[in-house]
Amino acid sequence: MTVTIVGSQLGDEGKGALVDLWGGDADIVVRYQGGDNAGHTVVEDGEEYKLSLVPSGAVRDKVGVLGNGCVINPRTLFSELDDLRERGLEPDVRLAKRAHVIMPYHRRLDNIEEEAKADSDLTVGTTGRGIGPTYEDKAGRRGIRVGDLLDPEVLRQRLEYVVPQKRAVIEDVYGLEAGEECDIEALVEEFTEFGRRLSEEDMVVNCGDFLAERRDAGENVMFEGAQGTLIDIDHGSYPYVTSSNPTAGGASTGTGLGPTVVGQGEVVGIVKAYLSRVGEGPMPTELKDDDRDEELADYIREKGGEFGTVTGRPRRIGWLDLPMLRHAARVSGFTGIAVNHLDVLAGLDEVKVGHAYELDGEERLTMPATTERWAECEPVLKEFETWPEVDWTEVAEEGYEALPDAAQDYLEYISDELDVPVYAVGIGPDREQTVHLENPFDK
Ligand code: GDP
Ligand code: IMO
Ligand code: MG
DSSP states (O other): OEEEEEEOSSSOSSHHHHHHHHHTTOSEEEEOSBOTTOOEEEEETTEEEEESSSOGGGGGTOEEEEOTTBEEOHHHHHHHHHHHHHTTOOOEEEEETTSEEOOHHHHHHHHHHHHHHTTSTTOOOOOSSSHHHHHHHHHTTOOOBGGGGGOHHHHHHHHHHHHHHHHHIIIIITOOOOOGGGOHHHHHHHHHHHHHHHHHTTOEEOHHHHHHHHHHTTOOEEEEOOSOGGGOTTTSSTTSSOSSOOSTHHHHHTTTOOHHHHHHSEEEEEEESSEEEOSSSOOTTBSOSSHHHHHHHHHHHHHHTOBOTTTOOBOEEEOEEHHHHHHHHHHHTOSEEEEEOGGGGTTOSOEEEEEEEEETTEEESSOOSSHHHHHHOEEEEEEEOOOOOOOHHHHHHHOGGGSOHHHHHHHHHHHHHHTOOEEEEEOSSBTTSEEESOOGGGO
16 A cells, blocks of 8 residues: 655645654655755654654654655755654664765755846745755766765766866856865765765665565555645746656656556645745735735744745745646646645634636636746635634544534535545644544555
8 A cells, every 4th residue: 555645735735744644554654756955844742853854754663765766965864863863763764776965066056056046037946955956967867876875986986077067167157166065085085974874774775676575565655745746847837846746756756666556555635725835936826915915924924834944934825726736636646635724724804715717817727837827827716704713632632523614614615626535634733633534544
């Protein structure tokens, strides 16, 4: 049995919370794309874990795998592992030999390029973690892979080819000074040491083989997506995207298990009950038209803690966007959804959703394929009855029927529009603050 968790919007939908919840029934949790740009929060009995690279299953003592579709910064990885160990956990993390390594020059180039774009509308607002430049090198066939760290000679050979190119870009294209990120000797030394530690701790695997063996032995696998559909490099709002495929297809290419394996299992879209976006790009339902909108956005931001997990940036806020969700449901083939943050919308004077878009005087239910056209879409808003603040702990104990009627109507509307069932409803950050309807591992 496999369950794939996919962000259906712009990231930060609360994927970590659901991976943690259902991860209890998984044996292995695998990240299939992205790197330390992700920030997944798991809260267990009030204890909060913020994970950017280690799969969220680590909090539950599951085997965590970083698949071949990931890009891995060993500095972040080891510092995160050390932190978790200090907090009393013993994370068992394996890395795919085919995964690419984020090198210090990737991070430098990410920041240089964002700086160069700063005064134009080309700025993406990346997390500055070197994600884009690492995937560029992967596609350019000049990347460094985890397997290369295990062989100092291969590592040196690859660096001797690639580093002079990076130096030339930094110095000749941008007119800046290259620094220690381009010091080949220092890189060989530091990254060989990472390789040694990976071998010593038995952390490196042939991902596809490893997962297939465990599946053959009857184990349950959870695929943990990072980011979200609208920042997918193919299906998102290009160029305001990350450089990988958070959508469900990535679970196959990013792990080495076939699409039939992913497709035989459940694919659960994680939906935030409203929208948040960190970084640039269109957002038709954004709350920003007037002072009242901005006040409401500020209120939701504070109440929902909408500040980037990785960078601390305030997130932009908007109403739920149904054309976006219809797109996400189709791209990944959702078999179910989880709707989070329903508690954050409680007690508001108004609750709206973007039911459709108006474009060129016509109403449409789905998103246009170019970002420029998407930016021209005006939301057709539908107003819902509001629901009051209630004792959410009590609701979590009593179940779905204890949710306020208007909140149930809201959920049923989303479920009907996407034609998929709701498996869980998030009503607070803690593992316990969830209304369970169905566990996808029991399907
Ligand atoms: P992810 O990147 O999708 O894993 O999400 P993040 O962890 O970056 O952001 C989600 C934030 O919302 C975290 O602070 C979570 O603890 C919190 N959260 C998750 N689900 C809920 C919920 O249902 N209600 C509230 N109020 N907070 C939630
Ligand atoms: P999780 O997994 C929200 C955004 C960045 C930027 C764009 C590209 O926590 O949902 P990148 O550094 O990836 O090249 O930046 O993507 N972004 C995220 N936004 N949640 C994330 O991850 C994100 N990861 C990247 O803000 O707009
Ligand atoms: Mg996040």
